[in-house]
Amino acid sequence: MSEATAIPMTILTGFLGAGKTTLLNRLLSAQHGLKIAVLVNDFGEINIDSQLVVGVENDAVINLANGCICCTIREDLLTTTLELLDREDRPEYIIVEASGVSDPVSVALTFRLPALRSLINLDSIVAVVDAESIHQQREQLIQVVDQITAADLVVINKIDLVDAEQQQRVIAWIQTIVPRARILTAEYGEVPVDLLLGVGQYRIDLQAEAHPTQHQHSEEWQTWNYQTEQPFTMSNLQQAFQQLPTSIFRAKGIVYLAEAPERRAIVQLAGKRASLRLGEPWGATTPYSQIVVIGRSNSFDSAEVTAQFDACLADVEQAPREEILTVAEWRRKYQA
Numbered sequence: 068m069s070e071a072t073a074i075p076m077t078i079l080t081g082f083l084g085a086g087k088t089t090l091l092n093r094l095l096s097a098q099h100g101l102k103i104a105v106l107v108n109d110f111g112e113i114n115i116d117s118q119l120v121v122g123v124e125n126d127a128v129i130n131l132a133n134g135c136i137c138c139t140i141r142e143d144l145l146t147t148t149l150e151l152l153d154r155e156d157r158p159e160y161i162i163v164e165a166s167g168v169s170d171p172v173s174v175a176l177t178f179r180l181p182a183l184r185s186l187i188n189l190d191s192i193v194a195v196v197d198a199e200s201i202h203q204q205r206e207q208l209i210q211v212v213d214q215i216t217a218a219d220l221v222v223i224n225k226i227d228l229v230d231a232e233q234q235q236r237v238i239a240w241i242q243t244i245v246p247r248a249r250i251l252t253a254e255y256g257e258v259p260v261d262l263l264l265g266v267g268q269y270r271i272d273l274q275a276e277a278h279p280t281q282h283q284h285s286e287e288w289q290t291w292n293y294q295t296e297q298p299f300t301m302s303n304l305q306q307a308f309q310q311l312p313t314s315i316f317r318a319k320g321i322v323y324l325a326e327a328p329e330r331r332a333i334v335q336l337a338g339k340r341a342s343l344r345l346g347e348p349w350g351a352t353t354p355y356s357q358i359v360v361i362g363r364s365n366s367f368d369s370a371e372v373t374a375q376f377d378a379c380l381a382d383v384e385q386a387p388r389e390e391i392l393t394v395a396e397w398r399r400k401y402q403a
């Protein structure tokens with residue numbers, strides 16, 4: 068296959084919780100007219116993000132979980148991409164959502180390996196930045212700077228959470244790090260699709276070619292996950308999220324709630340902000356909960372976090388009537 072038939076690719080990078088999946092969903096639901104495949108890398112054992120991606124066929128979203136695609140599971144990225152290119156129904160565009168702790172240059176260099184070099188055209192590396200918390204997260208600033216440095220397009224997201232002054236400060240700071248990058252600002256990842264896909268071939272400079280993968284992100288970050296088919300009580304769960312140790316940077320989950328048993332609830336903690344919203348109905352799927360948290364290695368006690376979430380499970384047998392609504396009652400209360 069020649070370079071001319073190589074498939075264009077965009078790599079989405081950005082720190083934990085910056086808004087990569089939100090932006091990805093915006094892109095996928097826009098009028099792009101392309102058959103897009105998405106490779107989603109969640110650092111934890113369970114891939115929550117791929118379940119939150121909407122707007123493409125199920126088999127067009129591929130999970131790369133339990134490690135970081137820039138180091139621990141780099142091999143998986145390579146073989147999965149080759150499998151994707153081998154499909155009869157080949158995608159016309161590939162988007163890779165790297166995990167929040169990935170080094171995008173190492174991810175990009177995977178596509179420069181002999182097996183993939185002529186098959187993939189790296190179009191751009193897009194870095195998503197959280198306008199509000201970028202300067203509050205001092206500990207991981209080096210990692211964020213590395214991600215931004217690799218980008219040719221930076222989306223400053225969550226501008227609804229900052230004033231004009233902070234917005235200008237972030238723009239100026241990014242300009243000093245990557246003077247050649249284009250910068251866009253966004254709320255909930257809303258950016259014109261034409262500006263993001265197919266911007267022109269990305270050039271990895273020679274310095275980047277020599278970029279060594281010095282670290283294993285699995286050693287720097289600790290993940291914890293929780294799975295159950297028992298429902299949670301909403302108020303307790305919200306409290307548990309708020310009480311997570313501050314060494315936990317990110318938590319997210321798809322949750323079965325006693326108060327809203329018919330629909331998936333999506334819980335998120337990014338930095339200091341927690342949120343809960345209702346998603347798709349469970350339909351024929353047996354309700355379940357999957358929660359993943361990510362923090363610095365050895366910075367929290369997994370057993371304690373497990374106990375914290377265990378305490379939020381609704382006791383279906385003994386719960387007061389008003390706590391466990393029937394589906395019909397729930398509809399009346401929440402869908403009126």
Ligand SMILES: Nc1nc2c(ncn2[C@@H]2O[C@H](COP(=O)(O)OP(=O)(O)OP(=O)(O)O)[C@@H](O)[C@H]2O)c(=O)[nH]1
Nearest residue numbers: 082083084085086087088089167225254255335337
């Ligand atoms: N206020 C506000 N919240 C946002 C915005 N964009 C995303 N969020 C919220 O931020 C949280 C994290 O968003 P995600 O899109 O999941 O972030 P991510 O970068 O994919 O997270 P990881 O994959 O875990 O690193 C979610 O609760 C989003 O709803 C925004 O522009 N404004």
